[in-house]
Amino acid sequence: xxxxxxxxxxxxxxxxxxxxxxxxxxxxxxxxxxxxxxxxxxxxxxxxxxxxxxxxxxxxxxxxxxxxxxxxxxxxxxxxxxxxxxxxxxxxxxxxxxxxx
Numbered sequence: 001x002x003x004x005x006x007x008x009x010x011x012x013x014x015x016x017x018x019x020x021x022x023x024x025x026x027x028x029x030x031x032x033x034x035x036x037x038x039x040x041x042x043x044x045x046x047x048x049x050x051x052x053x054x055x056x057x058x059x060x061x062x063x064x065x066x067x068x069x070x071x072x073x074x075x076x077x078x079x080x081x082x083x084x085x086x087x088x089x090x091x092x093x094x095x096x097x098x099x100x101x
Contacts, residue, residue, distance in 0.1 A: 004075045017074075018091040024067050025092035033059055040093045041100050048090050060085035 007017040029036060036059070039051045048056075063085045071088060072080045 001070070001074055004077075015091075018088055019095075020074075021067050021071055021088045022092045022095055024064055025089055026095050028064050028067075029059070029089070029092055029096060032062070036093075037096060040096050043093075043097065048093055056086045056089055057082070059089055063089075 002012040002017045002020055004017075006012045007014065029040075036051070036055060039055070040048065043050050045051075060082055067088065068080050068085070071084055072078050075084070
C-alpha cells in the first residue's frame, strides 16, 4: 500500500495513491448512488466540478468504513478528512466515466 508520505514525497503519483482505494468506491457508487452515474457520464469537467459539491459531501457522509480505515492507515496519522473522502470518490468516478467511454 502506498502511504500519504510516499505520495507527498513523489514516490508514487496521485493516481497510484488514490486509485488504490477506488475499487470498493466504484462498487459503492454503482450500488448506493446509481443516480450519480448519469451525472458522471454527462460531466464535462475533468475533476467533476460541474456536479454540485453537496452530492460529493452527501456520499462522503455515508462513506464505506472499510475504505475509510484503509485511507486512514495510509495517512499514517489515522486521520481522515472530508477532502480525503471527496478526492477518493472523484477518482472512483473517473473509473466509472472511463468504463462508459
